[in-house]
Amino acid sequence: MNTDDFKFLVDRIKDRSGIVLSADKGYLIESRLVPVAQRNGLTTVEELVKKMRATPNAALMEEVTEAMTTNESFFFRDKTPFDFLKDYIVPQFLQSRGSNKRLNIWCAAASTGQEPYSIAMVLKEMNAKMPGWSYKILGTDLSNDVLEKAKTGTYSQFEVQRGLPINLLVKYFKQTGETWMIDPAIRAMVEYKYFNLLESFAPLGKFDVIYLRNVLIYFDRETKKSILERAAQLLAPDGYIILGAAETVIGITDALRPLKTHRGLYERNSAAAGTGLAGKATSTLAGATSSRPSSVLKTSGTAAGRR
Ligand SMILES: C[S@@+](CC[C@H](N)C(=O)[O-])C[C@H]1O[C@@H](n2cnc3c(N)ncnc32)[C@H](O)[C@@H]1O
Numbered sequence: 001m002n003t004d005d006f007k008f009l010v011d012r013i014k015d016r017s018g019i020v021l022s023a024d025k026g027y028l029i030e031s032r033l034v035p036v037a038q039r040n041g042l043t044t045v046e047e048l049v050k051k052m053r054a055t056p057n058a059a060l061m062e063e064v065t066e067a068m069t070t071n072e073s074f075f076f077r078d079k080t081p082f083d084f085l086k087d088y089i090v091p092q093f094l095q096s097r098g099s100n101k102r103l104n105i106w107c108a109a110a111s112t113g114q115e116p117y118s119i120a121m122v123l124k125e126m127n128a129k130m131p132g133w134s135y136k137i138l139g140t141d142l143s144n145d146v147l148e149k150a151k152t153g154t155y156s157q158f159e160v161q162r163g164l165p166i167n168l169l170v171k172y173f174k175q176t177g178e179t180w181m182i183d184p185a186i187r188a189m190v191e192y193k194y195f196n197l198l199e200s201f202a203p204l205g206k207f208d209v210i211y212l213r214n215v216l217i218y219f220d221r222e223t224k225k226s227i228l229e230r231a232a233q234l235l236a237p238d239g240y241i242i243l244g245a246a247e248t249v250i251g252i253t254d255a256l257r258p259l260k261t262h263r264g265l266y267e268r269n270s271a272a273a274g275t276g277l278a279g280k281a282t283s284t285l286a287g288a289t290s291s292r293p294s295s296v297l298k299t300s301g302t303a304a305g306r307r
Pocket residue numbers: 016017018019069070071072073074077108109110111112115140141142143146195196197198212213214215218244
């Protein structure tokens with residue numbers, strides 16, 4: 001592929017998805033776009049670019065962008081983000097929420113569904129401790145292909161062997177031939193929607209917990225900053241954002257601050273400009289890393305029964 005064609009694709013993919021492809025990703029573009037070219041009756045990526053240049057074609061652009069997404073995911077990936085929910089976040093809400101027994105969770109790069117279903121299983125397992133609570137888990141992604149798979153709740157033997165504890169496999173999955181089907185009750189706990197993180201978050205509503213994991217790594221600093229700051233705006237004042245192991249807010253934005261005691265867990269920084277939380281009591285210094293002990297769960301501006 002010549003430099004012009006490479007640049008054309010890199011620019012289009014970044015505009016459409018935020019995904020940044022560096023100069024050494026030529027092989028990746030070739031390997032992922034040859035099948036797209038073939039599905040469109042062409043042979044090479046050069047021919048594909050020529051077609052894209054000739055007439056703007058939204059469906060083709062979508063196909064190209066989807067092909068360049070990396071959809072790797074597995075059940076209970078990294079484990080701790082799910083332990084945070086069970087051992088830290090839900091116990092805190094049980095204490096502080098009073099009669100507001102609602103939990104809204106957004107899984108902002110849901111891929112093939114393992115992450116939102118892991119969350120759903122954690123909550124289902126906590127049912128007895130949460131009488132009268134209702135949950136909404138929203139799973140969104142840019143790729144329609146992965147969302148379609150997520151909606152089926154069907155996984156291969158290989159997929160259920162990655163990260164899913166055996167007791168949960170036995171309890172919540174049914175084997176049919178080579179595949180495993182998730183329990184319809186777990187399936188029903190998650191709503192899936194197409195959503196591009198570059199678009200306005202306003203229509204999504206408010207969330208108590210946002211899982212934004214293993215997607216920021218594909219974006220440049222400016223895009224990360226914009227997504228993190230807009231996500232912070234959607235977060236309840238006592239809510240949390242959970243990032244992936246290789247992701248951070250440090251050096252990008254002060255709209256969120258990390259909890260020292262829980263690596264990967266972030267809360268709104270009420271002292272930061274534009275958070276809408278100015279004037280509320282804070283338990284930590286402005287802009288500082290929160291170091292509350294894990295057993296003492298008071299968040300910035302949180303008061304029992306406030307919401
Ligand atoms: C590596 S997967 C992460 C899945 C899951 N969060 C996890 O940690 O296992 C990244 C996902 O981000 C999605 N993605 C990439 N760019 C996006 C964008 N601009 N808007 C929404 N989703 C995007 C991809 O389609 C892909 O499914």
